[in-house]
Amino acid sequence: MASIDSIESALASEGFRLTAPRRALVEVMQGLGDHFMADDVVEAAPAVGRATVFRTLRLLQDLGIVCQVVLDDGTAAYRLASGGHHHHLVCSECGAVSDFASGDLEGLLDDIARRTGYRVDAHRLEVYGVCPDCRAREG
Template structure:
């Protein structure tokens, strides 16, 4: 019996099927768990939430999801690579170092800027990797509230 899963999970599976990959029971379970993550995660995080799945299966399906663009890798400040749900297409993240949440960076003309700067160095740009670290609005507000409470 096919478990009921949410719309986002359904979307992950649909995309896999569009690329010719089967929507199996383990993949449905994984899609559901990934759809429920509210921040970046590791393969190990998924494994704890899916103890019945084999380790290799998790890595394999994760890889598929990255290849099909549904999940992306994010670089943490310390150099660790984690995964997170992707909102498709090339984009950058604002990673909150406090709560681990991430927002997509919109309205950033970095590509143009890099293009120009690279050209000045005689460099033919083909790609780039950018992560931005800081504190999100919510975490800043929490701190402010605490400060007020202590005042």
């Protein structure tokens, strides 16, 4: 998980400061587990206004500090990003979210761009399944 220091330098590199409310919200997010909803942050940070929470989530998302993960019921949750381009694995049993990256996958997208003539700006891939812990529990 991204440390406060690395988040502070990521903000600074784009000309933003880790203000007291931003620091408070990041600390709240670190305590909320591997993913959370905007309302979870609002509830856990009663001293920070709702509008500030949403504005901060948007900023942190734009800077790649927070990413969105679409859960298997279609709801979008937030997550502190591990840094760098990555995709998510979502466990359908316990709801755990983890990250993976794949050069092969990104190469496939280059190939799709070549074949279709698209300039690909963004893509999203979430993988749903059963995590190793839940598989071990199931025996």
